[in-house]
Amino acid sequence: MLLKVGFHRAAMTRYTGFKSSPYTEGALFYGEKLVVLQASEVIQTQAEPLVRPGKDGGCEPGPT
Numbered sequence: 487m488l489l490k491v492g493f494h495r496a497a498m499t500r501y502t503g504f505k506s507s508p509y510t511e512g513a514l515f516y517g518e519k520l521v522v523l524q525a526s527e528v529i530q531t532q533a534e535p536l537v538r539p540g541k542d543g544g545c546e547p548g549p550t
Contacts, residue, residue, distance in 0.1 A: 493517030 488496035496517035504512035520528065 488515065488517045493519045 494517070496515070499514045499516050502512035502514060506512070
């Protein structure tokens with residue numbers, strides 16, 4: 487459920503030991519949710535740099 491609402495690195499970290507009934511037990515969950523600025527920074531650091539032909543070591547015509 488945490489992944490569906492936008493969290494990543496979601497996990498159940500541990501049980502608390504609290505039992506509210508014979509069928510339920512408390513647990514702690516962890517998740518991170520990026521804000522838009524952080525998300526764009528993560529995408530930029532993971533993306534390959536764009537190299538356009540003719541610039542920055544791109545394709546140049548060879549000697550004839």
